[in-house]
Amino acid sequence: MNTICRHMTESEHESLPCLCCGHLATRCERTHGPDTEAVRRPVARWLATALGALLLALGLAFACARADEPLPGDSVYQLELPLVDQDGTAFDFGAGRGRPRLVSMFYSSCKYVCPMIVDTLKKTEHALDPARRAGVDVLLVSLDPDTDTPAALKQLAAQRHIDLPRWRLANTDATHVRRLAAVLGIQYKQLGKAEFSHSTVLVLLDAQGRIVARSEKLGEADPAFVAAVERQLAGG
Amino acid sequence: MAQGRISGCTAPRASRARRAALAIALFAAAGAAHAAPAYVDIPATSFLSVIETGPDAKPQRIAAFALRVEPVTNAQFLAFVNAHPQWQRGRAPSLFADAGYLSHWQSADALGGTALPGQPVTRVSWFAAQAYCESEHARLPSWLEWERAAAASDTVADARGDAAWRRQLLDWYAKPSTGALAGVGGTPNLYGVRDLHGLVWEWVEDYAALMVTADSRDQNDPDRLKFCGAAALSLRDRENYALLMRIAMLSSLKAADTTANLGFRCARSLPTTVTP
Numbered sequence: 001m002n003t004i005c006r007h008m009t010e011s012e013h014e015s016l017p018c019l020c021c022g023h024l025a026t027r028c029e030r031t032h033g034p035d036t037e038a039v040r041r042p043v044a045r046w047l048a049t050a051l052g053a054l055l056l057a058l059g060l061a062f063a064c065a066r067a068d069e070p071l072p073g074d075s076v077y078q079l080e081l082p083l084v085d086q087d088g089t090a091f092d093f094g095a096g097r098g099r100p101r102l103v104s105m106f107y108s109s110c111k112y113v114c115p116m117i118v119d120t121l122k123k124t125e126h127a128l129d130p131a132r133r134a135g136v137d138v139l140l141v142s143l144d145p146d147t148d149t150p151a152a153l154k155q156l157a158a159q160r161h162i163d164l165p166r167w168r169l170a171n172t173d174a175t176h177v178r179r180l181a182a183v184l185g186i187q188y189k190q191l192g193k194a195e196f197s198h199s200t201v202l203v204l205l206d207a208q209g210r211i212v213a214r215s216e217k218l219g220e221a222d223p224a225f226v227a228a229v230e231r232q233l234a235g236g
Numbered sequence: 237m238a239q240g241r242i243s244g245c246t247a248p249r250a251s252r253a254r255r256a257a258l259a260i261a262l263f264a265a266a267g268a269a270h271a272a273p274a275y276v277d278i279p280a281t282s283f284l285s286v287i288e289t290g291p292d293a294k295p296q297r298i299a300a301f302a303l304r305v306e307p308v309t310n311a312q313f314l315a316f317v318n319a320h321p322q323w324q325r326g327r328a329p330s331l332f333a334d335a336g337y338l339s340h341w342q343s344a345d346a347l348g349g350t351a352l353p354g355q356p357v358t359r360v361s362w363f364a365a366q367a368y369c370e371s372e373h374a375r376l377p378s379w380l381e382w383e384r385a386a387a388a389s390d391t392v393a394d395a396r397g398d399a400a401w402r403r404q405l406l407d408w409y410a411k412p413s414t415g416a417l418a419g420v421g422g423t424p425n426l427y428g429v430r431d432l433h434g435l436v437w438e439w440v441e442d443y444a445a446l447m448v449t450a451d452s453r454d455q456n457d458p459d460r461l462k463f464c465g466a467a468a469l470s471l472r473d474r475e476n477y478a479l480l481m482r483i484a485m486l487s488s489l490k491a492a493d494t495t496a497n498l499g500f501r502c503a504r505s506l507p508t509t510v511t512p
Contacts (some may be wrong), residue, residue: 073330175375182362182444182491183331189445 077209083170084152100232109142138167275302304501311353327465332363354419356499362491369502376441377503386432405478436499
């Protein structure tokens with residue numbers, strides 16, 4: 001039985017998405033309408049893609065310029081961590097070097113992930129200077145690799161209108177889940193099949209993979225955390 | 237006497253002999269002078285942990301596994317860091333080991349007079365312990381596996397209800413840890429495993445999941461939303477102070493932490509057998 005849920009009133013249950021309440025999972029199964037926004041205005045979309053590609057290229061160039069330097073000893077990219085994203089593409093955790101990155105861990109026993117973590121990340125991004133927003137990457141790693149297959153992650157990304165590929169949803173094996181949680185300071189415990197208890201932490205990494213800020217605030221953007229992201233986007 | 241107990245394990249002798257032969261062959265090939273570290277099979281069982289997540293917790297099924305007979309020693313860990321220099325003191329990234337890592341050794345590649353070869357290695361982080369176990373084609377035991385093996389006295393598989401046995405454990409935990417650590421090789425328990433109690437604390441794979449409160453390191457912030465789910469574990473069997481102390485100690489650690497009394501041993505999963 002879920003401690004938080006046990007402490008909540010029915011209305012609080014209603015306002016809290018399926019994140020914490022595995023046994024209330026059915027509530028989360030509301031379907032989103034088709035994403036009509038994305039197919040509108042093809043020209044704008046083309047422009048956005050081109051701009052995105054340009055930014056990505058710039059980002060890569062920046063990353064390559066720094067990749068030769070040894071990693072700082074406290075960089076979480078010291079951890080060898082093979083990941084697979086929502087497209088089934090294998091990549092290494094350290095591939096995020098060169099740009100600031102928001103990282104968190106989640107699981108999706110209710111099929112659509114912990115919506116509050118996604119919501120909070122979105123709100124955090126929304127609070128950023130729009131001109132700089134595209135400069136930060138987001139990585140969400142599943143605690144539950146058995147359930148959160150690439151296909152499941154892909155579906156989630158579509159349902160939650162997640163900004164791919166700047167956001168990446170990924171999984172890894174159970175041993176590496178534990179190691180990543182350890183370096184990020186995220187505690188979790190498996191309670192049963194596809195049910196976990198975990199601390200909800202958003203972690204901000206600098207371009208070298210050092211933890212520069214963390215936030216445990218859920219449901220709204222944490223001003224101190226937003227300011228820390230802004231500082232990273234402004235060049236540290 | 238210990239031999240007799242070990243052979244009382246349920247695993248077929250042939251498979252153990254085969255594993256031993258393989259281990260010997262590997263070591264012969266490597267030209268190592270010393271024998272491979274011994275592991276013994278711990279049979280499958282149903283076990284009720286002192287940690288539970290609900291008022292009506294049921295015993296959990298624990299599959300058979302192999303557990304290292306003794307904790308890893310200084311000499312063994314030295315051989316490991318010599319073979320894997322990235323784990324030497326001063327070279328392991330701070331992400332994986334704090335400043336105290338192997339600080340009692342004379343140097344990065346020598347024990348010196350203060351760290352004896354036969355003493356259990358301490359001042360090792362969770363990451364370093366994991367890396368060592370991988371070098372033995374093993375892993376850290378889970379808490380449940382450790383607790384299950386450590387529940388055995390030298391005569392019964394689950395001595396937790398035995399007041400005299402519990403008293404014996406408590407005597408060790410109550411002893412101040414200022415003296416030099418003894419060497420490994422204490423009295424074997426029912427399964428032939430030594431030093432589970434009375435020598436050092438030991439890392440387990442899931443030490444971070446032994447949550448007694450939402451976050452025992454941050455008790456000043458009772459923000460309930462910080463933690464999802466059944467974090468507030470209730471501890472059953474309050475008589476078992478010795479284990480509760482161990483759980484409390486392990487829960488307070490971070491993965492890069494090292495302490496003067498914290499070592500480890502490794503475990504291996506066994507091929508699963510079909511049970512009716």
